[in-house]
Amino acid sequence: MMATTVPAEAGETNITNEDAEHVFQLDAVSFSYHGRHEALIDVDLTIERGEQLVILGANGSGKSTLLKMLDGLYRPTSGTIRAFGQDITDVADDPVRARELHRRVGLVFQDADVQLFSPTVYDDVAFGPLQMGWDKERVTREVARALEQMNVTHLSDRAPYELSGGEKKRVAIATVLSMEPDVILLDEPTASLDPRSSAVLVDVIAGLRDLGKTVVVTTHQLEIVPLIATRVVVFGDQERRPVASGNATEILSNAELLIRTNLVHEHLHFHADANLMHSHLHGPEHHEG
Amino acid sequence: MERTGFLPWRRKRKPDFVARTIAGVAEAIERSVYTEEYARTDGFLQRVDPRAKVVVFICAVLAVGLSRSLPVLLALYVATVLMALTSRLPLGFFVKRVLLGVPLFAGIVFIPALFLIHGKPLVQADLGVLHLAISDNGLISLAIFVTRVSASVSLAILLVVTTQWADLLKALRVIRVPSVFIVVLGMTYRYIFLLLQTVENLFLARSSRTVGRPTDAEQRRWIGSSMGTLMGKSFKTSNDVYQAMVARGFTGDVYTISDFKMRDEDWLFVSLSVVLLALALIFDLGLR
Numbered sequence: 001m002m003a004t005t006v007p008a009e010a011g012e013t014n015i016t017n018e019d020a021e022h023v024f025q026l027d028a029v030s031f032s033y034h035g036r037h038e039a040l041i042d043v044d045l046t047i048e049r050g051e052q053l054v055i056l057g058a059n060g061s062g063k064s065t066l067l068k069m070l071d072g073l074y075r076p077t078s079g080t081i082r083a084f085g086q087d088i089t090d091v092a093d094d095p096v097r098a099r100e101l102h103r104r105v106g107l108v109f110q111d112a113d114v115q116l117f118s119p120t121v122y123d124d125v126a127f128g129p130l131q132m133g134w135d136k137e138r139v140t141r142e143v144a145r146a147l148e149q150m151n152v153t154h155l156s157d158r159a160p161y162e163l164s165g166g167e168k169k170r171v172a173i174a175t176v177l178s179m180e181p182d183v184i185l186l187d188e189p190t191a192s193l194d195p196r197s198s199a200v201l202v203d204v205i206a207g208l209r210d211l212g213k214t215v216v217v218t219t220h221q222l223e224i225v226p227l228i229a230t231r232v233v234v235f236g237d238q239e240r241r242p243v244a245s246g247n248a249t250e251i252l253s254n255a256e257l258l259i260r261t262n263l264v265h266e267h268l269h270f271h272a273d274a275n276l277m278h279s280h281l282h283g284p285e286h287h288e289g
Numbered sequence: 290m291e292r293t294g295f296l297p298w299r300r301k302r303k304p305d306f307v308a309r310t311i312a313g314v315a316e317a318i319e320r321s322v323y324t325e326e327y328a329r330t331d332g333f334l335q336r337v338d339p340r341a342k343v344v345v346f347i348c349a350v351l352a353v354g355l356s357r358s359l360p361v362l363l364a365l366y367v368a369t370v371l372m373a374l375t376s377r378l379p380l381g382f383f384v385k386r387v388l389l390g391v392p393l394f395a396g397i398v399f400i401p402a403l404f405l406i407h408g409k410p411l412v413q414a415d416l417g418v419l420h421l422a423i424s425d426n427g428l429i430s431l432a433i434f435v436t437r438v439s440a441s442v443s444l445a446i447l448l449v450v451t452t453q454w455a456d457l458l459k460a461l462r463v464i465r466v467p468s469v470f471i472v473v474l475g476m477t478y479r480y481i482f483l484l485l486q487t488v489e490n491l492f493l494a495r496s497s498r499t500v501g502r503p504t505d506a507e508q509r510r511w512i513g514s515s516m517g518t519l520m521g522k523s524f525k526t527s528n529d530v531y532q533a534m535v536a537r538g539f540t541g542d543v544y545t546i547s548d549f550k551m552r553d554e555d556w557l558f559v560s561l562s563v564v565l566l567a568l569a570l571i572f573d574l575g576l577r
Contacts, residue, residue: 073532099538107536113483114529119455119475126546131538139546161482175537
């Protein structure tokens with residue numbers, strides 16, 4: 001049998017301050033690309049353990065940038081981000097602690113093709129555990145578990161480019177689940193999926209709560225919000241910071257907020273003889289005659 | 290496209306480079322997918338452990354390279370064809386891939402040497418100060434060269450077509466190819482599909498918005514801008530993929546896992562092949 005090549009067993013580096021109340025705490029965080037385009041401006045946000053947070057925002061409101069910052073891939077231009085009670089900039093500067101941060105915080109990218117870079121599904125799901133320096137038995141066990149949790153075991157020998165959009169998304173989630181993360185960040189998970197694949201994925205995301213994971217989902221698709229969110233934070237596309245927070249019912253019933261943040265639009269419709277200005281929300285209560 | 294009754298005077302035109310590129314890209318993707326299908330067929334070589342195949346492939350290429358007699362080289366080539374047949378590869382697919390390009394390419398490379406090798410002249414021509422002659426030794430050398438190249442290329446095709454790409458990459462570790470090289474090779478193969486699809490979409494989008502036949506200058510301009518767009522997209526993709534790797538703990542070193550198992554049949558295949566190749570070389574030495 002060919003020897004498995006893994007790095008020397010990495011010690012379980014503790015980046016946790018167990019006294020920390022929040023998984024993430026952002027204080028006045030700003031970020032700009034190349035010092036010019038401001039993606040986030042003065043963001044204050046806390047994310048609690050075990051919650052399923054949905055970050056709602058229109059295109060360009062900084063949602064994807066925020067997730068990459070929470071995973072330590074981008075550093076704030078100003079302000080501080082604390083992950084598990086530790087300053088994320090300090091953690092990212094230390095390769096060993098950074099690796100542990102990446103293990104504990106799994107990021108599922110919007111474009112699954114970016115995330116699935118290995119020749120087969122199995123190799124992709126095993127990539128993270130192998131980088132952690134786990135032994136072969138543990139890698140094999142965790143990969144099998146993650147594939148089973150996402151119901152993609154039958155795809156393990158397939159090449160990623162052969163998969164459908166929904167299958168790619170489930171495999172992408174498996175690639176982070178195999179690292180036993182505490183937090184899973186999902187960037188627009190249902191974007192460009194057909195309704196059925198979207199529904200399957202919503203069930204998968206809702207199921208992550210049963211696994212005890214803290215889940216942060218960015219989206220602009222309002223219909224999935226009540227199905228997965230225990231809390232919703234709305235990002236303004238002009239402000240590039242949270243402009244509202246609440247439960248799904250509170251947020252989705254606030255038509256003025258949704259229109260102002262470009263999550264719905266209003267326009268003129270002719271309904272029989274009436275000229276109605278209404279937004280694209282479900283239910284008659286949102287019609288303004 | 291068939292001629293219509295309304296435009297009887299129009300001649301059928303050759304498709305422009307856009308149509309040709311779209312067709313070429315689609316064909317490349319399709320060919321690759323079909324090749325993977327062959328690797329999943331239940332044939333003889335498909336059942337052999339990829340590492341065993343890589344070892345036998347290296348030995349066979351060495352034997353082909355060292356052999357100097359035409360009968361031995363022809364026998365080795367016939368052996369690869371027989372292997373292809375037992376691996377359920379269509380003969381036409383396998384032979385065409387080799388015979389359409391290799392003899393022509395190898396022949397062109399060899400043509401100057403054909404006139405320089407001394408021996409009994411078979412064909413002669415006097416072109417003023419230039420005297421050209423093709424000797425019997427020259428022709429035999431050409432035949433040996435073409436057969437050697439054909440056999441080597443056939444072996445490479447046999448290995449690639451009967452082995453899934455992922456398995457082939459892992460099997461390369463047996464000859465101590467560095468992990469980073471294998472991973473880069475794998476990612477190149479993976480993302481070349483995405484880039485091919487991007488190229489196809491670029492050309493389709495252009496084709497859908499083009500009326501009439503653009504001038505050559507317009508086409509050149511568009512090719513230039515498309516190359517720039519493609520480069521930008523590939524650069525962005527490489528950045529995104531790197532971030533995705535870092536997000537899963539990548540720090541510069543690459544680690545892979547292998548679950549291959551060498552069975553008794555695989556060991557037998559390697560042993561028999563090595564013995565037969567050695568016998569072929571000994572026979573080759575006897576013929577010199």
